[in-house]
Amino acid sequence: MNEQLDKFDLRLLQELQKDGRLTNNELGERIALSPSQCSRRRTRLEAEGYIRGYQANLDRQKLGLEMLVVISVTLATHNRDNAQRFSQLISGLPEVLEAYALTGEMDYHLKVATRGLTDLSRFVNDVLLPHESVQHVKTSIVLDTLKTFEGLPVFMPSSWHGDS
Structure with a gap:
């Protein structure tokens, strides 16, 4: 954690991750600042x-x-x-939507959204596989989403948790 951030900064970041449209008045009410x-x-x-950004x-x-x-x-x-x-x-x-360079067996994992199987097939067969840099592609269709990204964890020192 950056030492420049105090508990109010961290709480402000937490609240803005939940709702980036909060006004300064609304933020002030939530974190007890003007x-x-x-x-x-x-x-x-x-x-x-x-x-x-927002x-x-x-x-x-x-x-x-x-x-x-996931490809x-x-x-x-x-x-x-x-x-x-x-x-x-x-x-x-x-x-x-997202792309990660990895260690291990595969070089990259891509998170891809398409309208359906036809678009997925076109994406893999007409875009990825013909590209000169690509050797192998493996697709896994997501059956269910257990958790989606809802913001980064913003940790406060344990001595601050009791503060309101």
């Missing part, structure tokens, strides 16, 4: 990069993206140029 103090702290946390949390299924898939990818060769080519490919694909 609206002007909340405004100054929020501005500082944004300027220092703790808060990278966005709406959209409903994937209501947008017609019924299928969520494991192995590169054809393991060198910097090939990794950069793959990274460039992935960065331009809106279906890819």
